[in-house]
Amino acid sequence: MIELRDIAVRQGAFNLARVTLRVEAGAHAVVMGPTGCGKTTLLEVIAGLRDPVSGRVLLHGVDVTDVDPAARRVGYVPQEAAVFRTMTVRANLAFGLAIRRRDSAAAVAVLAERLKLTHLLDRRSVGLSGGEAQRVALGRALAFGPCVLLLDEPFNAADAATRADLIALLKDERERRALTVLHVTHDRSDAAGADVVLDNLFGASGG
Amino acid sequence: MRLLAVVLLAALAVGCQSRPAPTLVVLVAASLRPVAEAVAADYGPGVELRFGGSEELVTQIALTRVVAPADVFLPADASYLDACGPHAAVSAPLTTMRAVALTRPDRVPADLSALTAPGVRLGLASPQTAAIGKLTKLRLTESGRWDTLNARLTVTTDTVTQSANGVKLGTLDAAIVWDATARQFAPDLVGTPLPELAGVRAEVRAAVLSGSRRPEAAAAFVAFLAGDGGRRAFAAHGFASPGGPSP
Amino acid sequence: MSVRGFHLTLGLIGGGYVALVAAMLLADLLATSPGHLLDAFRAPEIRAALALSLVSSAVTTVLAVATGVPLGYLLARSRFPGRGLVELLVDVPLVLPPLVVGVSLLLVMRGPFGRAVQDVIPLVYEPAGVVLAQFAVCGAFATRSLRATFAQLSPRTEQVARTLGCSPWQAFRLVTLPEASRGILAAATLTWARAFGEFGPVLVFAGVTRSKTEVLPTTIYLELSVGHLETALAVSLVMVAVAFAVLLTLRRIAPETPA
The missing domain is CATH 3.40.190.10 (Periplasmic binding protein-like II)
Structure with a gap:
């Protein structure tokens, strides 16, 4: 479950004011909004990468507003993928488990198979196509078993078939364990497969 | 890289350890x-x-x-x-040093007017920073020749060796330097005592x-x-x- | 204009500078002789100066990069109070005349703090002082270069690493530092070259004692002071040769360009 209570963010001249939102545990919610309205900022607040001026963030009923991002167990897939380019694809996928000193071989193998990345595993993550990079970023965010997954325009670089695959994958992951997905996009067709579509969340405060 | 750093710091530490004897x-x-x-x-x-x-x-x-x-x-x-x-x-x-005119052996001047002739590129160490400049200025001011020479100077250098290097490099035709300086540039260059500079001397x-x-x-x-x-x-x-x- | 013509024009403009550097090098080469070069290599003082030049500029580079990485990172990524002032301060060694840097260091060492340091590590007129004099200037070069490196890297990967469970230190070490490795190597190269050729602050702060605080630029100064132009040029050419060797080696160990 993701819950935002009266979140306000100030970022230079840009203000995000009084956002309240609730996504039930295990749901897949899509937040719609035009480019530049603060969708990315909202995800950063949930992940703990940006401090809100006021308001609280609750994940699965726990107030995490002051919790370090490393301890929130939030999988984050930024719009630009931000693949670790000095590492192999395998090391990218294994990163969240390796940092916790947990065995990653099985989880990486399964995810790579499902994300069609197996043939790339030992390649350095330089020169991946946009779609490949997005899949690596998604696998990296899922591998360590987060309870919340945050996606920032994740299907931008995907063709229609890949998009269907990824939506199926997300659905499956949600069924296998308690995973709550929050997904922001400006493209209404991305909302396919979501349980909840949140429109007009930013109202007049958007920039 | 880390090993390199350790080795270098160790080398430096050893260098520092050798505290100077008195x-x-x-x-x-x-x-x-x-x-x-x-x-x-x-x-x-x-x-x-x-x-x-x-x-x-x-x-x-x-x-x-x-x-x-x-x-x-x-x-x-x-x-x-x-x-x-x-x-x-x-x-x-x-020792006592005397001012001389430093030139190539084939351009030895007879007197000061040969140095201030048009077309001669002349150098002198600055009267502000070097004794040769200061004393030359003093002596020639007394004899009323400083303004002429000063107007003809191509360059004033920081040290006496710099104006001598100018002559050696060929960027200057002549420089007023100490006889001791001139001897360091022998045999490429020669120092010639000039009557007008007779009183310009310094002691070490x-x-x-x-x-x-x-x-x-x-x-x-x-x-x-x-x-x-x-x-x-x-x-x-x-x-x-x-x-x-x-x- | 065709692309070819465009590049030709750029080449003519830039080529003037390349020609100037090449002409200077050639003139140095012509003004000295193999005999003077051989003499330079034979002189024990000059060999000692070469050794001290290599060791001191390497230590300076390690120190300058070790301080430039945290400082450059903070200046690029962090918004802390007084940041503008820190940026100005870091640029001071770049605008100060080199001799003034040396004099300022002597003034610092005259104070109570300086004297306490001098009692533990003798710096004034000592070999370790060569490193401090070089570091005082080269730290600014390293910091500037590294700040640009970190400013060019997107902070996003480091943020993702944080959500994956990294502490700030882990994210920096495992993600940001490897991404910056090329920039760090470039900064190290620049810093080393500057330290190797540094003269003014070294002359004033570490003094000129043969075989003790003499680095190659000092040797050149000493030879010029007694009119040994040929020897001075021979030593300069030794410096150029050593610098070529070091810079080519550094370029070779540089990691391949990430796309």
Whole structure:
């Protein structure tokens, strides 16, 4: 479950004011909004990468507003993928488990198979196509078993078939364990497969 | 990379460990390096020569009197001794230097007017920073020739060696330098005494610095410089004996 | 204008500078002789100066990069109070005349703090002082270069690493530092070259004692002071040769360009 209570963010001249939102545990919610309205900022607040001026963030009923991002167990897939380019694809996928000193071989193998990345595993993550990079970023965010997954325009670089695959994958992951997905996009067709579509969340405060 | 850093720091640490034995620190004008090295070698171990421009050495003496005091000062000419405060003792003159015109052997001038002729590129060390400039200006002002010469100067340099280097490189045709400087550039260049520069002379003296922590040892070294050992070394490097004529 | 013509024009403009550097090098080469080069290599003082030049500039580079990485990172990524002032301060060694840097260091060492340091590590007129004099200037070069490196890297990867469970230190070490490795190597190269050729602060702060605080630029100064132009040029050419060797080696160990 993701819950935002009266979140306000100030970022230079840009203000995000009084956002309240609730996504039930295990749901897949899509937040719609035009480019530049603060969708990315909202995800950063949930992940703990940006401090809100006021308001609280609750994940699965726990107030995490002051919790370090490393301890929130939030999988984050930024719009630009931000693949670790000095590492192999395998090391990218294994990163969240390796940092916790947990065995990653099985989880990486399964995810790579499902994300069609197996043939790339030992390649350095330089020169991946946009779609490949997005899949690596998604696998990296899922591998360590987060309870919340945050996606920032994740299907931008995907063709229609890949998009269907990824939506199926997300659905499956949600069924296998308690995973709550929050997904922001400006493209209404991305909302396919979501349980909840949140429109007009930013109202007049958007920039 | 990390190994490299460790090795380098260790090397540096070893370097720092070698805390200096109580050596005698002698500040020497860079232009007097060869003769000072010869004297120090004759004198024996325990002398550390530290070189620099006389001006810079004066600054160093003022700034490090407490942190790292030096013992003896041997500047390019005795005028710098006045600039660095009181001294425990000043030696007798070690040599006397005379101003000469430095040129290539095929362009030896007869008198000063040959240097100030049109088309001659002439250099002189600055009257503000170097004794040769200051004393030349003084002498020629007395005889009413300074304005003519000053107007004809192509360059004033920071040190006397720099104007001599200009002649050697061919960017200058002539420079007014000390006879001791001219001898360092032989046989490529020759120094010619000019009647108009006859009174331009400077002495080289050494002094025990007031900040010295070993004044007796310092005085002993200064005495050696001014004594037979020093005189031999100065003569061997082509310096005139004090007060005497140019060899 | 065709692309070819465009590049030709750029080449003519830039080529003037390349020609100037090449002409200087050639003139140095012509003004000295193999005999003087050989003499330079034979002189024990000059060999000692070469060794001290190599060791001191390497230590300076390690120190300058070790301080430039955290400082450059903070200046690029962090918004802390007084940041503008820190940026100005870091640029001071770039605008100060080199001799003034040396004099300022002597003034610092004259104070109570300086004297306490001098009692533990003798710096004034000592070999370790060569490193401090070089570091005082080169730290600014390293910091400037590294700040640009970190400013060019997107902070996003480091943020993702944080959500994956990294502490700030882990994210920096495992993600940001490897991404910056090329920039760090470039900064190290620049810093080393500057340290190797540094003269003014070294002359004033570490003094000029043969075989003790003499680095190759000092040797050149000493030889010029007694009119040994040929020897000075021979030593300069030794410096150029050593610098070429070091810079080519550094370029070879540089990691391949990430796309």
